[in-house]
Amino acid sequence: MKLVTGIIQPHRLDDVKSALEAAGVRGMTVSEASGYGRQKGHTEVYRGAEYTVDLVPKVRIEILVDDADSAMVTDVIVKAAQTGKIGDGKVWTVPVDDVARVRTGEHGAGAL
């Protein structure tokens, strides 16, 4: 099993969600995040006083998948989230030792 994590632009979330649903992904966890990479932050001016805001808002998507699906899911996220501009985000995959479904107590692939 793998955990696919994507950090994407907030405005791409709807498209990414639809694309994942179309690809058969049945669940995900989405949270608000903030951070920066090459995009850097932005500046705000209040009565002439300038402030730089280093962290910009992002959305984090986390999906648990079978080993076989991880490459496909990563591709779907990348395609749907891509605008071609700096700040589009990143997607990475890490191995997962075990998963348990709280309702039934199932473990492993059956809990996905």
Place this chain on the structure above:
Amino acid sequence: MELDTGATAWMLMSASLVLLMTPGLAFFYGGMVRSKSVLNMMMMSFGAIAVVAVIYVLWGWSMSYGSDIGGIIGNPFDQFGLQGAIYDGGEFIIDDYGVPGIVGVGFQSTFAIITVALISGAIADRVKFGTWMVFAALWVTFAYFPMAHMVWGGGLLSGDGPFAGIAAPIDFAGGTVVHINAGAAALVLALVVGKRKGFGKEPMRPHSLPFVMLGAALLWFGWFGFNAGSAFTSDGFAGLAWVNTTTATAAAIIGWLITEKLRDGSATSLGAASGAVAGLVAITPAAGSVSPVGSLAVGVIAGVLSALAVGLKYKFGYDDSLDVVGVHLVAGLWGTLAIGFLATDTGLFYGGGVNQLAVQAIIAVIAIVFSAVVTLVIALILKGTLGWRVSEEAEVGGIDLAVHGETGYETVPQGSIIKEVRA
């Protein structure tokens, strides 16, 4: 004088409008501070209402409009507790406009309240609430009432004073009494109290611009009572003041927005709200004496001047936190002087010569000096006795929690960490 019910209704309405300005100011200022001190900022305005309204009926009215002492002040004992200010021979006293005197007392008290509250913006986030309340009482007594008496109560700076020989000084609704007075006090207080910890180094951005916009809107609405009510009746002057109050304010928004668009790159909501207030301040003394077209010049110049002036505190290193100096002192000064140029009967541009301008400059300078000196004395006495500053820990952690035992916003889910322990 016969009772004029129309005029009386308008003056009661105006008094209510002006009183609304102070809660409006609480939102205007409250939105500009950081979220950890929003309640303290708003409480300074509500505290000013509490202290000044009480004092006004005791000795405030009498010191402003009671029997004259040396052209500086009214006798506080003359009409103490409004004795002799309400009835005459069992009947309500009616003024020259057909309005009961007690309505005038209510109207004037609201001006004293907002003037004190205006000063609080200079010392945001960092002063003891008790010291502020004592300051409010002392300042309104020794700075506001004398100024109101000098300008409006037949004192030195009024049409009965020594300068009337050159030209009768004009302050329609409070350019000197309210705005220069509060602005000069704000500068002195910011210097005596000192900077917020981290001023100029840490970000201190406004935590709620929608609050600031709401506050500016309430101020504008209330200002119709402030300016149009200063006609003291429902007549053409009130209408002229109403229109001037709108046109000058609109022009000031444009002036501020253009200035910051050119300087900073964006036309901001904080700029629009600030520009509106600068315009309202500038037209205050001039609302009854300039034409609506003249008011456009008063407004747009006020917007530009104040937008430029708010940067001065960083240059000179004084922490006038919410720009009371940049907005109220600068725009109040400009509005007071603008009468000398633009008054339709005595202004320089209307062939009235330089006399009016000279007199306006004289009363403005006297107002600045008087306010600054009185404020300095009061501020230093309080510094040496009660003390101004809360502890550094309280200031950094948030004055709301440290001083008022509350926080403005819920930052953790209720029930998880917050438990009710005493009901």
